Amino acid sequence: MATLKINQLTKRFGRHTILDNLDFTIEANKIYGLLGRNGAGKSTLLNIINNRNFPTDGEVLLDDASINNNSAALQQLYLMSETNMYPKRTRVSDMFRLADDGYGQFNFALAHRLTKAFDVQEKAHLSNLSTGLTTIAKLITALCVNADFIFLDEPTLGLDAGHRELFYRELLKTYEERPRTFVLSTHLISEVQPLVEHVWILDDHQFICNENVDDLLANAYAISGPAELVDEYTTELKVLDHQTIGNIKTVYVVQPLDETKVIPDRVKIEHIDLQKAFMALTNGEEN
Amino acid sequence: MATLKINQLTKRFGRHTILDNLDFTIEANKIYGLLGRNGAGKSTLLNIINNRNFPTDGEVLLDDASINNNSAALQQLYLMSETNMYPKRTRVSDMFRLADDGYGQFNFALAHRLTKAFDVQEKAHLSNLSTGLTTIAKLITALCVNADFIFLDEPTLGLDAGHRELFYRELLKTYEERPRTFVLSTHLISEVQPLVEHVWILDDHQFICNENVDDLLANAYAISGPAELVDEYTTELKVLDHQTIGNIKTVYVVQPLDETKVIPDRVKIEHIDLQKAFMALTNGEEN
Numbered sequence: 001m002a003t004l005k006i007n008q009l010t011k012r013f014g015r016h017t018i019l020d021n022l023d024f025t026i027e028a029n030k031i032y033g034l035l036g037r038n039g040a041g042k043s044t045l046l047n048i049i050n051n052r053n054f055p056t057d058g059e060v061l062l063d064d065a066s067i068n069n070n071s072a073a074l075q076q077l078y079l080m081s082e083t084n085m086y087p088k089r090t091r092v093s094d095m096f097r098l099a100d101d102g103y104g105q106f107n108f109a110l111a112h113r114l115t116k117a118f119d120v121q122e123k124a125h126l127s128n129l130s131t132g133l134t135t136i137a138k139l140i141t142a143l144c145v146n147a148d149f150i151f152l153d154e155p156t157l158g159l160d161a162g163h164r165e166l167f168y169r170e171l172l173k174t175y176e177e178r179p180r181t182f183v184l185s186t187h188l189i190s191e192v193q194p195l196v197e198h199v200w201i202l203d204d205h206q207f208i209c210n211e212n213v214d215d216l217l218a219n220a221y222a223i224s225g226p227a228e229l230v231d232e233y234t235t236e237l238k239v240l241d242h243q244t245i246g247n248i249k250t251v252y253v254v255q256p257l258d259e260t261k262v263i264p265d266r267v268k269i270e271h272i273d274l275q276k277a278f279m280a281l282t283n284g285e286e287n
Numbered sequence: 288m289a290t291l292k293i294n295q296l297t298k299r300f301g302r303h304t305i306l307d308n309l310d311f312t313i314e315a316n317k318i319y320g321l322l323g324r325n326g327a328g329k330s331t332l333l334n335i336i337n338n339r340n341f342p343t344d345g346e347v348l349l350d351d352a353s354i355n356n357n358s359a360a361l362q363q364l365y366l367m368s369e370t371n372m373y374p375k376r377t378r379v380s381d382m383f384r385l386a387d388d389g390y391g392q393f394n395f396a397l398a399h400r401l402t403k404a405f406d407v408q409e410k411a412h413l414s415n416l417s418t419g420l421t422t423i424a425k426l427i428t429a430l431c432v433n434a435d436f437i438f439l440d441e442p443t444l445g446l447d448a449g450h451r452e453l454f455y456r457e458l459l460k461t462y463e464e465r466p467r468t469f470v471l472s473t474h475l476i477s478e479v480q481p482l483v484e485h486v487w488i489l490d491d492h493q494f495i496c497n498e499n500v501d502d503l504l505a506n507a508y509a510i511s512g513p514a515e516l517v518d519e520y521t522t523e524l525k526v527l528d529h530q531t532i533g534n535i536k537t538v539y540v541v542q543p544l545d546e547t548k549v550i551p552d553r554v555k556i557e558h559i560d561l562q563k564a565f566m567a568l569t570n571g572e573e574n
Contacts, residue, residue: 037447038419039406082418082445119326131369131441132325132474154418158369158441160324160474161562162569187419187447275448282449 001028002063002076002148004049009058011044018044020205021058026149029179031171031195033186033213033274036202037282042185043082045202046151050079075103079151080142084134086126092137093122099145107144114140114170118163131158139167143174151183156191164188168195189275199274203282213274220277221257224250225267233267240280252280288315289350289363289435291336296345298331305331307492308345313436316466318458318482320473320500320561323489324569329472330369332489333438337366362390365434367425369441373413379424380409386432394431401427401457405450418445426454430461438470443478451475455482476562486561490569500561507564508544511537512554520554527567539567 004026011019018041026032026049036042047053049060051067051074059066062073078099086095092115100106115122118136126134135157142150156164172195175182186192199216201209209216223230227249234251236258242251254277263269272280291313298306305328313319313336323329334340336347338354338361346353349360365386373382379402387393402409405423413421422444429437443451459482462469473479486503488496496503510517514536521538523545529538541564550556559567 038423038445038450039417043417130326130330131444136325154445157418158325158444158474161476162566163325164474187445187451189448279449 003027004067004077004149005061005064006049007059007061009045009048009060010056011041011048011053012056017205019048019055019202022207024200024207024210026181026183028148028181030181031175031197032181032183033189033192033196033199034183034202035185035189035199035278038187040202041205042202043153046079046081046153046183046185050074050077050151052079052081076148077151078103078142078145078147078149079153080138080155081153082157084126088127090126091122092120092124092126092129092140095126095137095141096122096144099141103146105146107146110174111140111144114143117166117170132160132163135159136163143170147180149181149183151185153185154187155184156186156188164191168192171195189278190273193274196274201278201281208281216254216277217271217274219256220252220254220272220280222250222252222270222272222276223267224248224270225264229264229267233261233264241283252276254281290314291354291364291436292348292351293336294346294348296332296335296347297343298328298335298340299343304492306335306342306489309494311487311494311497313468313470315435315468317468318462318484319468319470320476320479320483320486321470321489322472322476322486322565325474327489328492329489330440333366333368333440333470333472337361337364337438339366339368363435364438365390365429365432365436366438367429367440367442369444371413371421375414377413378409379407379411379413379416379427382413382424382428383409383431386428390433392433394433397461398427398431401430404453404457419447419450422446423450430457434467436468436470438472440472441474442471443473443475451478455479458482476565477560480561483561488565488568495568503541503564504558504561506543507539507541507559507567509537509539509557509559509563510554511535511557512551516551516554520548520551528570539563541568 006022006024009019009022034042044053048055065073067073096106096111120133120136139155142152184192196213199209199211199213200207223234227244227247230249230251237253238255239251239253242249293309293311296306296309321329331340335342352360354360383393383398407420407423413424426442429439471479483500486496486498486500487494510521514531514534517536517538524540525542526538526540529536
C-alpha cells in the first residue's frame, strides 16, 4: 500500500509564511478532512502535494520517492481544484476523456450514471455551466478517475443541498467498491463529519490537530452552567472559547477531563460535534 | 419608495427555456431569498434584473421605467455576482473606489471595519485571493455600496462557518442602520432562514413559491407514523415527498391542513424548516 509522506514542508510568499514546517503522512484507503479558516493555506498545501506549486522547503514523498516531476508518482495523485485548468471550449465529456488519457481506465460507466443522477449534460461546455454545475462536472471526474489519492478542494462549492447529499452518498459508494484515499477540504464541516475518519486542522501555518475524528471528539466538550461554578470546575483546563448569556456560561475544551473531579450540581458537560470543536480550536466565533 | 417590477419575463437559450413568463415585484426595504436547485436559472434571472443579460421577452421596471440602459435606474441596483468582473491587477481597495465612482457615497468607514473583522488585506490583489477571501472582498463591497437594491448571488461561496456567521450579523446590522432591499441567492438555506422575510423558489423555469416565509412555514408539515395510517390521513393531501424506514412513513406537505379532520393515534404532525420545505417542493431527495 502506497503512502504519501510530507516532510518539513514550508511555504513562504515573500515575507509571509503560509505553511510552517508541516510533517504528516497520508495513508492508503482512508478518508481525510483538511479543515481551516479562510486564508489558512489549505489550497496552497493541496497544490504543493500535487506538484502544482513548489515548497520553499521540505518535500513530498510517495513511498520514499519525491513526487517532484515524478510522473509515475503523480499518476497516483489527482487534485480536483477550485481553479479551472481546462481550455475554454471544453465539454463535460472532454473532461472525462482527458482524465482517461492522463490516468487510464477512467470509469466511464460510473461517469454516465452520475451525469444522469446529477442532471448535467455531457455535451455542455464547461464555460456555460453555473458554479454549481461546474463543481458537479469536476466532482464526477474526480470520482471516476483512476488514481489512489484523490484530493477534493471545496467539493461542494455552489452545490444545492440535494446534490451535496448525493455526492456524499456516491463518494461512500465508490470508496466501498474501490478503496482509495480521499482528502476533502471543505467548510461544510457538519456535513462531512460522518464521512471523515481522520482530520487535519490548519491554523497559524501549522496543524493544530492531526487526529482520528473519534479520538478528537471523545475529548471535545461544552461545559455550561452558572459562571462561577463553571469557572471553578474548569480552572485547570485550557478553555478554548466561551459564551455567556446572563449568568450562564458555556466553555469549550478539547482535552481529556479528570474523571475523579467532582462535577458541581447545575454544571452540564456535553460532547460537541466536529464543527463546534473546529470553531473552538481555531478561536472562531459562532454566535 | 421605489419598487422593481418584473413583467412576463422569459429567457430562452436556443431551444432551451430557462425562465418562463415570470411576474413578480421586489419591494423596498425587504430581505428576499431566491432559492432553486443547481441549474434552475437563479443567476440568469439576477443578471437580467441587473441589465447584464437580456430577456427574450418581458421587461424589468423600476417605478414603471424600464431599467434597460437606464443609467439612473441602474444606479439604484447593485449585483454581487459569482463571476469576477474586475481587471486582473485590481486590489481590494480598488473595488471600494470603483463602487464609490459608480454609485457615490461608498461607506468607506464600514468597509475598513469589515476588512479588519474578516481579516482581509485592502492592498491584496484580487487575483491572489482564495475563493473564500474573494467572496469576502465582494461581500464587503456589496454591504458598503450606495444602492437601494442589493442582489447577492451565492454570498457565502467558499466562506468558513465563522465568516458566514459574521456576514449574517453584519448584513442585519447594516440593514437596520440603512434599510434597503437585499436579495440573497444561496444554497445554505437553513442558515439564511432567520434573515429572510419573503422567499421565491425557482423550479421548472417558474416560481413554484412566491410567499412570505412565515406564511409558507405555517403550512409546511412532516406527517409520520405507521404507513397505512399516514396514507389514510393524507389521502386528500398533495404529498410532495416521502420517506419510508421499515413501516414508518414520513410524508411532506405544504398546504393548510383540515383542522376538523381527526389525526389517528400514532401519527405525528410536525412543522418543518425552510430547507426541508424547499426540498419537498422541488422534489429533491435529502436522505
